Amino acid sequence: MAVVGLLLAGCSATAAPPAYNAADVMFLQMLIPQNQQGIDIVRLAADRQLPAPLKELAAAIASTQQTEIADMQNWLKAWGQPETMDLNPQAHAAHGGMKMTSPDLVSALQAAPDAEFSRKFLDVLSGQQQGAVELAQTENGTSGGINAQARDLARRVIESRSAEVKQLLNFKV
Template identity: 55%
Template structure:
């Protein structure tokens, strides 16, 4: 959550500096304009796909609250929830600022060129909700590991194809944090 607040403060500070810089010149100089950071279709698609992916991830990690899992698993799950909720807020804000819808095209065929939606199979999540006892933690770790792996794949696509500095920085953070989370999740299974 602190990262999202810090990022919004940095964006506000940068916007303020641009405003102050343009005030001394009467707005803009001849031939120049002050514009929002550039973005491309890959940036938009990354955010539009990552929002539902994160929303599903939040639903998955919330399952750990009500099940008998190790304290370390509950703590990691809570941290993932806070991080992903903050990132969802940031991504929706950027898309709104860019005048783009926050939801991706619901047609699965629209996403084949970039590897599909990368969501966890809803049947797996549904089966997980019905699992109890010691079996829950094992299945939970498997489902969450797979889910975080698909976030890493989406982030790699953005890093390669996106142009917006904020979206690319988010993709870098997602790649690094989800890779670390996957290592933690795998360590729980050994």
């Protein structure tokens, strides 16, 4: 009887649906560098004169996105998938393409004089965060991922980044 139970348990385990799909993997592989770029952008504000609430928001963004990166790396490792994605831009077309901020914009922000930094920072960061929203929408779309954790992360990214963009657009500098 115990042998039959083990055989049946083995059969049901092999019939279980996969825990993730290619869309989940691609979403995580695309969001990791997108988040890292967001962290790099907010770090540019560390030594600049900005209103305290904006500095606090920047610090919160960095902390949240670093935690998300660690989670995503752990999921990919557990799935036996690489952390980095295919660097061919065509590989990402089905996911809406990469949502990274242009390196030229980031360089211009870094080089901006103090008098212009605040306005440019708000513009660049709000665009970067909006890119994360668009990327997360692909995960939860009809041809998106199936992993509950990745889909929940996408939902949280959509909610939090949308709220951050709204906050950034309301700052007066």
